[in-house]
Amino acid sequence: MEGKKNLCAMISTELHAKIMAEKEQLELNTLAEYVERIFTEHFEGG
Numbered sequence: 001m002e003g004k005k006n007l008c009a010m011i012s013t014e015l016h017a018k019i020m021a022e023k024e025q026l027e028l029n030t031l032a033e034y035v036e037r038i039f040t041e042h043f044e045g046g
Contacts, residue, residue, distance in 0.1 A: 006036065 011019075023034040 019034065023031060028034045
């Protein structure tokens with residue numbers, strides 16, 4: 001994965017459940033896609 005870096009963080013089980021539910025709702029295949037989308041929207045003002 002050229003041009004990519006790994007990011008890992010411990011989060012509460014409650015927050016994890018919310019994240020996974022939203023990932024499924026958005027029909028994203030991987031958690032990486034979800035996290036990248038959230039960060040991109042945050043930093044690009046989306």
